[in-house]
Amino acid sequence: MNIKTPKKLIEVALPLDAINTAAAREKSIRHGHPSTLHLWWARRPLAAARAVIFAQMVNDPGYQQGSGFRYGVNKEKAAIERERLFKIIEDLVQWENTNNEEVLARARAEIRRSWRETCELNKGHPQAAELFDPERLPASHDPFAGGGAIPLEAQRLGLESYASDLNPVAVTINKAMIEIPPKFAGRPPVGPIPSDQKQQELHQDWSATRGLAEDIRRYGAWMRAEAAKRIGHLYPKVRITEEMAAERPDLKELVDRELTVIAWLWTRTIKCANPACGETMPLLSSFVLSSKEGAEAYLVPSVQRQGQLNLDVSRTFPTELGDPAKGFKRGMSGIFECAHCKTVTTRNYTAEQSLEVGLGSMPTALVCEGKNGRIYLPARYSNGVQAIPDVDLAGLDIKLAENPRDVWCRNFGLLTPSQLFTPRQLYALVTFSSLVDEAIAKCRGDARDAGVPGDESGLEAGGSGANAYAEAVGVYLALAVGKFADNASSLCSWHSGAAHQKIRATFGRQALPMTWDYAEGNPLSDSTGNFFRQIELIQTVCEKSLGNASAEGIAIQADAQSQAISSGKVISTDPPYYDNIGYADLSDYFYVWLRRSLRPVFPALYATLAAPKGEELIAAPYRHGGKEQAEAFFLEGMTRAMHNLAEQAHPAFPVTIYYAFKQSETKGDAGTSSTGWETFLEAVIKAGFGLTGTWPIRTELGNRMVGAGTNALASSIVLVCRKRASDAPTVSRREFIRELNSVLPEALDEMTRGGVNSPVAPVDLSQAIIGPGMAIFSQYAAVLEADGAPMRVKTALQLINRFLGEDDFDHDTQFCLHWFEQQGWAIGKFGEADVLARAKGTSVGGLQVSGVVESSKGQVRLLRWAELPKDWSPETDIRTPEWEALHQMIRALNQDGEFAAGALLARMPARAESIRALAYRLYTLCERKGWAEDARAYNELVAAWSGIEQASADAGIVGSQPQLDI
Known part of the structure; x- marks a missing residue:
C-alpha cells in the first residue's frame, strides 16, 4: 500500500517577496539575534528557515485535486486558502514576531491541521502507527546543523528538533540554541546578585529562559570582577601630565586625570632588506587613527638621529608624507617601504623574514576613553606593562591548517593558535578560560544551596539538577570567551572610520587574515573589544530569542554520511557549499579555547586536539591532492550523505x-x-x-x-x-x-x-x-x-x-539583441551590421526608421535609453520594435517614475508581455557579460512592474514562449 503524500505548499507556491524582504532586513539586526551567540559562517536567516519549514510541513490547498489547483474545480477556493497561508508566512517571517506567541500559535495550528489530514489519508497504512500518529508531530533533523538557524526555527514551530554536525564548535552552538534552553526553562537564577545591582531593579518574571539568562549575566559579572583582580595590573591607565599637555594643548583640561586605555595599537616589524641600512622597519599599512570629521587623528612618523623612529599623534597630516591611508605599504600584502632608507621590500622577502627570523612588533599609539569620544596618544605616553607570566600552551601549539586560501596568516610565520595572540592576550584568555571552570563550580554550589531539583548527573549524561545546570551556564560563559577571542588577537585591526572607531574582529571575513597593524583591546574596560560585552550579547540572545521553544531539542556530533538520526524525521538542511568555506580549518581558532573550558563538560565532544577534518564534506584541493580529487571526494561523500537522507526522511x-x-x-x-x-x-540526483x-x-x-x-x-x-x-x-x-x-x-x-x-x-x-x-x-x-x-x-x-x-521577438529586436551581445553600446562597422540585419530579416535603414540605431560614415551603434525622444508616441510610430518599446519604458521610469511608465504602458497594452520578456532576456545577457550598470536598468524595470501595471489601465496580454531545438 503506497503512502499518500499530499503536495506541500513549498512544492506549489511561496510568497517570495515577503520572505526575501524579511531575510534581507534580518542581516542588519544584531540586538538579540542568535547569530550574536557565537560566530559561525554562512548562517541562513531565521526568516527564511522559518518560512521554508512551515511551507514544507503544510499541505497545499489544491492537493485534493491531484496535480495542483490548476486542474481542480475549486481553483478559486484553493487560491483563497493559499492567500490565507501566505498571510501566516508574511506575519511569521517578521523579526518583530520572532517571539509573538499569537503568530506562532497560528503557524503551529496550521502545521498540526495539515499533519492530521495526512494521517487521516494514511490511517489504513501498515506503518500508520509508526509514521502517522495524529497526536504527535514528526521530529525534525538538520544533519549539517552549523550555526543552528534551521533547528532553532523547527523547534520554534513546535517540532522536536535534532541537530547534528561533525564539527564540535557547531554542536556546542546548537546545544546552546536548542538543547539547553528548554531543559532549564522557567527556573529562577541561583547566582548572587552583583553588589552594584539592587534587588528591586530585577524583574521577578523568571518564565522561559529569563532565569538562565540572568545567571549568565551574574556569573559573567563575577568572572570580570575576578579577572580584574588577577590581570587588572596588566592594563594600566594613563595619567595626563603637564609635560604631555605642553606637547598637546588639547590635553590641557585633562592634566592629572587618569584615562582608561581601551586599545594599544601596534605594528609588526622586520629588518630592512638594504644591507647598508639594516634598521628595524615598521610594517605600518596606514597612518590614520580616526577619520571622523572634526576629530581626525594621524600617526606622523619622523626619523631622529641614530636611526630612532618617532611616531607622534597629530590632528593634521603633513602633505609631503603622501597619502596617510597607505602608511608605509607600497603594494600587495607584504610590500613595504623602509621608514629609514626608503628601500621597498618584496613580498617574498617579507615572507622569508617572517618564517625564518620571525616578525617583531612595536607600539604605535594608545586609544583612551575620553569624556566626548576617543583620545589618541603616542605610544611613549604609556606607563608600561609589568612582566607577563608565561602560560601553559597545551592545546594552543597545534599547527593551523595548511589551507592556502582561508588561513593567510601562515604565509607570514603565524603557524599555531598561540602565535595569533600577544603575550598579554594569551594570559588574559587563559585566565578567562580557567574562570569558566571556577564559575561552574561556584554555580554548582549556589544551585545546591538554592535547592535546584534533579539528579547529580552532568549535562552530557542528560542531567537536570544542580550539576547539569551549572555546566549549562558554563557553556554560555565558554562561548563568551570564544567571542572575546574573536576580538582579542593580533589579527584584529583598528577601524578608523568616520562613523565608528573600534577594534575590528579577527573574522571580518571567512578567513584567518594577515594584519600588519593590530589593536590590542582592554578586556576590563567598558569599550570596544571588552569581555563583558560578550556576556551581555549572549544574555540578550538567551532571553529574547531562545525562550519560546515549544518542543525539546537535541544536538549531537555525527557524520552526515553515516548518521541514522534522520530516520522518520522531517529534513531541512544547509550543507557545505563545495569549497566556499573551510569550516573545520577556521573553527580551530575557537575550538582550542572552548576545549580548555568544556572538555570536562563534554569529554567525548572535545576529545581531540583539533576539530575533525578528514571527513568534512568540502572540496579542498590541498587536502586531497588536487582539484579533481577534491571534486571526486565531495561528490562521493555528498552523494552518500544525500542518499542517507533520501532513505531515512519521513x-x-x-x-x-x-x-x-x-x-x-x-x-x-x-x-x-x-x-x-x-x-x-549531481550528488542529490545520484542519491x-x-x-x-x-x-x-x-x-x-x-x-x-x-x-x-x-x-x-x-x-x-x-x-x-x-x-x-x-x-x-x-x-x-x-x-x-x-x-x-x-x-x-x-x-x-x-x-x-x-x-x-x-x-x-x-x-x-x-x-x-x-x-x-x-x-x-x-x-x-x-x-x-x-x-x-x-x-x-x-x-x-x-x-x-x-x-x-531563445525568445521569439520581431526582426528589428532580434537584430538589436544579437548586435548588443556582440557590441554592447559601442560603435561597430556598417558592413557587419548590414550582414546581420539581412540575416534577421531587416535592414540598417529600417532600423534607423525604427529609431533604435544611429548610422553614419560607415558606422552603426545602438541608441541608449537616455537618448530616446521623450515625446515618443506609440500610437503614431509607424515602426515600433519591442526593443524600442522596452527602452522607452526604461526612459520613462528613470526620468519620470512609475506613474509615467504606467501611463506609457497603457498606450501600448498589447506589448506588455513582450516588453517584460525582453527585459528578462536582456538582464540574463548582461549578467552573463558582467555588465552591471546595464543589468541594473533591466532589473529595476521588472522590480517596478507591479507598480507600473497599477498605473496602467490595460496590460497583460500573453506573448509567445521560447522553444528548445531537439
Missing part, C-alpha cells in the same frame, strides 16, 4: 536543502554554470532524489550586483526534493527536450507574471527555472544521449539555461 514530507549559488563561471552560450552547483546537484522545486531565497543584502565575469547572486537556492520512484523509467534526450518545451513555458510565465507566487526577479530567474526543469530531469532513472550514455547534470542545466535565451 515519506510524507519533501526534504529541503539550501545551496548558496556563488562560485559561478560564464561559458559562452552555455549560460551561467558553477562547478560546485553542478557537482552538488535517489527527484526535485519538485527550486526557490531563490534572498539571503544577502540587496545592494549586491553582478561583477565582471561573475554571478554575484543575492540568493540561496532551496531545493525541494522527494525520493525518486524505484521503478522510474529512462527517456531519450529528444523526449526530455520535448517535455521541457511543454512544461517550461507555463512555468516561466508563472514566475515572471506572478501567478500563485510573487514575480521572480530577473537576478533570480535562471536559478528559479532550474526547479521545473530539473523536476523533469530528476524524475527519470536516466535521460539517455544519442550514444546511450546517461546525460550529465551539467548538460541538463545548459539545456534549461538555453530556454531563457
